[in-house]
Amino acid sequence: MKEIRIYITGFMTSGKSTIGPILANVLGLKFYDLDKLIEDHEGNTIVEIFEQKGETYFREVEGKILSGLTKEINIVVSLGGGTITNSENYDLMKRSGKIIYLKASPQNLYMRLKNKIDRPLFRDLVLGENPEEDFVNRIKEMLDKRNSYYEKADLIINTDNNPIGITVDKIAKQVLRLINETN
Secondary structure, eight states, X not given: OOOOEEEEEOSTTSSHHHHHHHHHHHHTOEEEEHHHHXXXXXXXOHHHHHHHHHHHHHHHHHHHHHHHHTTSOSEEEEOOTTGGGSHHHHHHHHHHSEEEEEEOOHXXXXXXXXXXXXXXXXXXXXXXTOOHXXXXXXXXXXXXXXXXXXXXXXXXXXXXXXXXXXXXXXXXXXXXHHHHHHO
16 A cells, blocks of 8 residues: 555534544544644643643644654544644645645534634633624634635545535545545
8 A cells, every 4th residue: 555644634623533533444544633642742631731831832742743643654634723824734744645624614613613612712702602703703713814724735625514424435535536646
């Protein structure tokens, strides 16, 4: 088998941690969740790392762990929503594998995020019981900042309306085509 590295990016709750392990299983690859690896490395949750050490520290650890993963072969990695916005991370992934962007609308992201307190960048809105409009506006602002990175992915898949199984099948077929074209 050829060396395969697939990096799944997208906004938080776009489906990376759900689709990633299923895709890895379908393709016969090993799965890694970058946020989980960071939590294991640090002995804290993502929320605790953000609160205690800040986003800059978190991003440094994220970059180091991602760099280590680029030495692995035949893997699928679910990234954090902001991982790709670091140019060094992007370059590492682009050189070593294929990037898949799971795209979702701000409204669907809101529906998935509105009750989650484990997302540091939205925790204040959830705990403050802010209106939907505040959530959607913050999602749109963050998407506006990140879209230029997300849109550079090798493959863009919309996760709004398809069941997970159909989405995984679609990704698997397109990933295999991408891999065969480049090797």
